[in-house]
Amino acid sequence: MTAADHPSDSRPGPGPGTEVLVDARGLRCPIPVLRLARTLSEEPAGTLVRLLATDPAARVDVPALVRMRGFELVEVAQEATWTAYLVRRPAQG
Numbered sequence: 737m738t739a740a741d742h743p744s745d746s747r748p749g750p751g752p753g754t755e756v757l758v759d760a761r762g763l764r765c766p767i768p769v770l771r772l773a774r775t776l777s778e779e780p781a782g783t784l785v786r787l788l789a790t791d792p793a794a795r796v797d798v799p800a801l802v803r804m805r806g807f808e809l810v811e812v813a814q815e816a817t818w819t820a821y822l823v824r825r826p827a828q829g
Contacts (some may be wrong), residue, residue: 755784761818765793769801772823776807781827784810790818798823 744808760768768789775785785799798821802809811822 754779755786755822758785758787761788761790763789763791765791765797767791768794769797772798772821773801773805776805776823779825781792781825783824783825785823787821787823788818789821792805794819794821800805 745746756779758768758771761770763771768787772785772787779785787794789798793798795814798812799809800807801807802823808823808825808826810822810824813820814821
């Protein structure tokens with residue numbers, strides 16, 4: 737099963753290095769970035785969060801959130817009809 741097959745948020749398991757999926761396809765600004773921010777704040781340092789978003793505003797909002805909160809934007813990939821953003825919550829230090 738690929739990330740595209742997940743109809744909603746999924747949590748494969750807790751812990752650093754884990755990837756959590758936030759499926760915000762079909763949702764409008766500001767919901768995708770708010771869900772990303774909430775998920776990153778709830779997960780431990782080192783967690784990767786993959787946001788799937790169709791809203792064009794996410795192209796601006798996600799990098800802005802990353803800069804403001806000190807997260808790491810690992811990857812941005814254009815998929816079929818959505819964009820996938822991979823963001824890491826770095827270790828506090």
